[in-house]
Amino acid sequence: MTDPTHPLRKLVTVITETSLERDLTRELEAHGVRGYTITDARGRGEHGSRSSSWGHSGNIRVEIICDAPLAESLMQRLRAKYCQHYAMVLFAHDVEVLRPDKF
Amino acid sequence: MALARYLLLSGGYLRPAWMLRDIYRVMTTQLDPIVLFFVLGLAAGVLKADLRLPQPIYEFVSTLLLLSIGMKGGIELARQPALAIAGELVIVVAMGCLLTLLAFAILHWVGRLGRIDAAAVAAHYGSVSVGTFAVGVAFLGRAAIPYEPQMPLFLVMLEMPAIIIGILIARGLHAATPWGEVLREVVLGRSVMLLLGGLAIGAIAGSEGLEPVKPLFFDLFKGVLAIFLLEMGLIASDHLGGFRRHGLFLVLFGVGAPLLFAAIGIGFAQLIGLSPGGAILLATLAGSASYIAAPAAIRSAVPEANPALSLTASLAVTFPFNLLLGIALYQQAVEYFYG
Numbered sequence: 001m002t003d004p005t006h007p008l009r010k011l012v013t014v015i016t017e018t019s020l021e022r023d024l025t026r027e028l029e030a031h032g033v034r035g036y037t038i039t040d041a042r043g044r045g046e047h048g049s050r051s052s053s054w055g056h057s058g059n060i061r062v063e064i065i066c067d068a069p070l071a072e073s074l075m076q077r078l079r080a081k082y083c084q085h086y087a088m089v090l091f092a093h094d095v096e097v098l099r100p101d102k103f
Numbered sequence: 104m105a106l107a108r109y110l111l112l113s114g115g116y117l118r119p120a121w122m123l124r125d126i127y128r129v130m131t132t133q134l135d136p137i138v139l140f141f142v143l144g145l146a147a148g149v150l151k152a153d154l155r156l157p158q159p160i161y162e163f164v165s166t167l168l169l170l171s172i173g174m175k176g177g178i179e180l181a182r183q184p185a186l187a188i189a190g191e192l193v194i195v196v197a198m199g200c201l202l203t204l205l206a207f208a209i210l211h212w213v214g215r216l217g218r219i220d221a222a223a224v225a226a227h228y229g230s231v232s233v234g235t236f237a238v239g240v241a242f243l244g245r246a247a248i249p250y251e252p253q254m255p256l257f258l259v260m261l262e263m264p265a266i267i268i269g270i271l272i273a274r275g276l277h278a279a280t281p282w283g284e285v286l287r288e289v290v291l292g293r294s295v296m297l298l299l300g301g302l303a304i305g306a307i308a309g310s311e312g313l314e315p316v317k318p319l320f321f322d323l324f325k326g327v328l329a330i331f332l333l334e335m336g337l338i339a340s341d342h343l344g345g346f347r348r349h350g351l352f353l354v355l356f357g358v359g360a361p362l363l364f365a366a367i368g369i370g371f372a373q374l375i376g377l378s379p380g381g382a383i384l385l386a387t388l389a390g391s392a393s394y395i396a397a398p399a400a401i402r403s404a405v406p407e408a409n410p411a412l413s414l415t416a417s418l419a420v421t422f423p424f425n426l427l428l429g430i431a432l433y434q435q436a437v438e439y440f441y442g
Contacts, residue, residue, distance in 0.1 A: 019402045023284070040158070057338070058158065085406035 006096035009103045010071035014062040014078060015041060016088040021060055027081065028064065031074050034103070036064045045087065059087070065095060065103045135242055138426050140329040144336020145423070149343065156334050164331045168237050169294055171320040171327075172255050173301020174313060175240075179252025181306040188253050191375045195257045195385075196264050198371045202364050202389060203229025203265040207272055209360070214352045216412070219273045223401050223408035226269025227417045228360050230393035231261045233294055234335055235425045237328050239387035242430050243380050250380030254388075259298050261388055263289050266400045273405045280404055288400045295396075332426075339423060345415025353412065357420025361390035365433045369440055379441045386433040391425055392417035 016024065021038065028036055041061040064074070071092050082088050097103055147154040180188075207225035210216045216224065236258050243250055266289055274280050289295065305313065313320075346354060368389025372382035394417045402410055 017402070019399055023403060057341070 004094075004096045006098055007100040008094050009065050009097050009100065010068050010092045011095040012064045012066065012071050012074060012090070012092045014064075014088065014090055015043070015059055016062070016082065017086055018058045018060050020082065020086055020088075024062065024078075024082075027078070028062075028074070031077060032070060033064050033066060033074065036062055038062050045089070065097065067103065134427070134431065135238070135245055137241055137325055137329050137332060138238065141332040141336040141339075141423070141426055144333040144338075145340050146336070148337045148340020154337065156330075156337065160330070161334050164327055164334065165233070166293070166297060167320065167323075167327045168331055169233060169297035170301040170304075171324050172233070172237060172240065172258070173298040173303075174305035174320060175301075176252045176255035177302040177305020177307075178310050178313065179305075180256070180302065181309060183252065188256065191253065192256065192260050194371060194375055196260050198368065198389065199229055199231075199261045199264040200268055202367065203268045205364075205367075206360060207269075210356065214356060219405060219408050220412055222269045222273035223405055223410075224356075224413045224416060225272070226266050226401055227394070227397040227413045228364070228392045228421075229265025229268065230263075230397045231258055231388045232391035232393055232417070232422060232425075233258065233298075233395070234331065235387055235391035235422060235430075236384065237331070238426055239384050239430050241325055241328055242434070243383060246434070248380040248383065248434075249378065250384050251377055254381060254384045255298055255302060257385065258388060259295055259302075262295060262393065262396050265393070266397050269397070269401060270404045273408065285400050285404045288403065289396055292396050292399070335418075335422065339418045342411075342415050342419040345411050345419060353416050354420055357392075357416040358424050360392070361421050361425055361429050362432075365390035365429065366436070369433070369437055372437075373440070379437050382437045382441065383430070383434050386437065387425065387430055390421075390429055390433065392421045394418050394422065 014024070018040070025036070025038075039061050041059040043059060064071075066074070075090055075092060078088070078090060083090075144154075146152075203225050206228040207221050210221035210224050211218060214221070236254075240250075266285070270280060270285060365386035368386035369382050371389070372385040375381075375385075377385060392413075394414060397417075398410060398414060401408060401413070
């Protein structure tokens with residue numbers, strides 16, 4: 001990879017059940033995450049079609065930008081807490097940010 | 104009438120041809136045309152047609168329904184002595200608890216579901232469905248049968264106990280159960296807030312005060328219900344696939360439980376001394392299964408339960424059954440017992 005022009009952070013993306021939203025955001029805040037973005041999502045996976053057509057049948061997609069150690073510990077924590085019983089997809093990649101002090 | 108006699112009393116000498124004819128007659132003469140919107144949604148979903156209502160529409164439409172049901176009850180309730188109803192509420196809650204335990208017993212010991220899954224499904228069946236109740240209200244309106252104004256209050260009271268009992272059976276008095284969260288989810292959930300809010304607004308404002316909003320909430324009630332049912336048909340079709348995975352027992356339970364529970368509901372209605380209209384609605388409530396409040400609460404409190412079991416039974420079997428046949432059947436049964 002060529003040298004990035006801007007500082008690197010991790011973008012952690014969590015795709016999970018809408019019904020987890022409240023619990024999950026509380027968990028994020030307790031874990032020291034300073035900000036996140038949630039969007040409604042739909043799709044299909046191991047738990048069948050998540051059509052998002054009503055109340056709790058949908059998915060949300062939560063995006064968090066943070067530094068690498070926090071991203072790692074956060075993902076371990078979410079995996080331990082939710083992955084056994086809830087539909088959840090977790091991944092992270094490097095992103096360049098303009099204002100590193102913000103994340 | 105004949106149909107109720109068949110299903111309730113015929114026991115040994117069921118005559119399928121007559122029964123089919125009676126079912127057909129009920130469905131063509133007594134079925135509220137509004138139910139056809141549900142059938143349309145179901146068909147569109149099964150055919151994978153390009154029909155999909157955005158989620159905000161579902162939320163808007165169900166908000167309107169909850170508020171109108173609440174307000175309608177509130178207007179009438181304000182004219183009644185409040186204390187007289189307190190005793191009835193206790194009995195209705197007791198009925199909710201009884202139905203949950205009964206559902207659990209059937210699912211666990213007859214259906215051989217594990218304790219956790221049986222408890223989760225039982226929570227759905229002990230709790231109630233606002234959509235089914237709304238169709239019951241429309242049914243009574245069409246047949247011009249009066250009913251007690253406290254029915255929406257019964258609806259509110261029945262939502263919660265089943266969920267709590269279901270969680271208790273699944274978890275025991277486990278310290279880790281997020282009770283605060285569960286209660287919050289149910290008590291501050293949309294349906295309870297909007298129903299109780301509507302009741303309060305109706306009681307405070309009264310019939311004249313609500314005259315300006317009447318066109319939206321009361322005149323449009325059936326139109327709104329039609330859109331709601333269209334969406335419910337689409338949602339139910341999403342869950343039809345659950346049959347293949349979860350088998351015949353769930354289908355039998357999804358049809359048998361409402362019949363049995365509605366009969367118990369009629370018994371409780373007589374105990375309270377409800378009018379025939381009230382008895383039909385209480386039977387409808389008892390025979391209905393939750394698909395909004397219970398799934399949300401159970402999902403967060405009992406995550407290891409399989410949500411597909413409850414949703415398949417309640418959305419794909421019990422809800423359509425009550426709509427297409429159940430409510431008309433409960434009316435006939437009530438007529439029989441009250442007649």
